[in-house]
């Protein structure tokens with residue numbers, strides 16, 4: 001199986017605010033939001049990778065970097081073995097599509113469905129639009145001249161997926177594709193995505209705050225906390241024997257498999273402008289030790305799963 005993309009020590013910083021003229025004159029340093037740091041990962045073709053974490057942890061940023069909507073501030077990004085650069089970025093974009101977090105804001109409400117779905121092609125191709133709408137369970141003749149507001153939330157999400165699929169991409173980034181939907185249609189949407197992935201031999205990056213959904217859909221999981229990966233590996237291993245205390249808390253908080261809302265661990269994700277020293281999770285961790293407050297834990301391989309925690313390796317057990 002071949003690798004579709006890879007991150008090597010990727011970092012993403014956002015300026016907290018845009019530089020004003022006075023900042024330039026007085027050379028004021030604008031602090032950064034450290035949205036992602038030390039990110040190393042790779043994904044093989046045909047796999048589903050779930051990116052799991054609370055709101056504000058850097059999940060969407062990771063997805064946007066893969067879709068080349070955001071640039072990186074450090075490290076390297078590879079697509080099919082080649083480092084992404086200005087010379088090949090169009091090729092990458094042809095092969096990667098993203099379905100955004102909130103379809104009702106990412107989709108132009110004034111466009112008709114046939115225009116919306118064909119827009120990424122740059123031209124209208126009736127057969128392509130008909131086929132792709134059909135593949136997501138919508139009838140072309142019924143929907144082509146309608147606007148998004150004439151559809152339900154679930155149908156709008158199907159339209160957003162059709163729009164992402166029309167270029168026949170290899171990799172699809174799905175940013176919380178079911179979280180805005182009613183519980184009753186979430187499972188339907190997940191099953192549609194699974195069948196599209198098999199039929200079109202797609203690779204998915206599936207972003208979700210619900211580890212129960214990740215368990216259902218993915219082959220591999222990345223658990224991300226305050227801009228860093230804390231646990232990364234095979235889905236079954238992570239769900240059955242979670243190693244990182246944060247992953248354990250997320251799993252314990254799955255109320256029921258189908259539930260839409262997940263009770264988060266106590267407390268909030270820390271500020272990414274000034275992340276805590278040492279382990280970023282230490283203020284919320286039930287197992288916190290002295291070392292955790294002062295020294296950043298390294299990544300340790302535990303039974304094939306990468307874990308960033310002082311409980312493991314030489315200093316742990």
Ligand SMILES: Nc1ncnc2c1ncn2[C@@H]1O[C@H](COP(=O)(O)OP(=O)(O)O)[C@@H](O)[C@H]1O
Nearest residue numbers: 014015033035054055056057058059060061272
């Ligand atoms: N364009 C931006 N400018 C400044 N800060 C941003 C921008 N986009 C995201 N952030 C910040 O980066 C962090 C991670 O955000 P995001 O990737 O959207 O997290 P998630 O998808 O996990 O909720 C947050 O602190 C967020 O406020």
Ligand code: SF4
Nearest residue numbers: 279282285292309310
């Ligand atoms: S390094 Fe320490 S504070 Fe961080 S998760 Fe592990 S035990 Fe908890």
Ligand SMILES: [Mg+2]
Nearest residue numbers: 059060061101
């Ligand atoms: Mg997000």
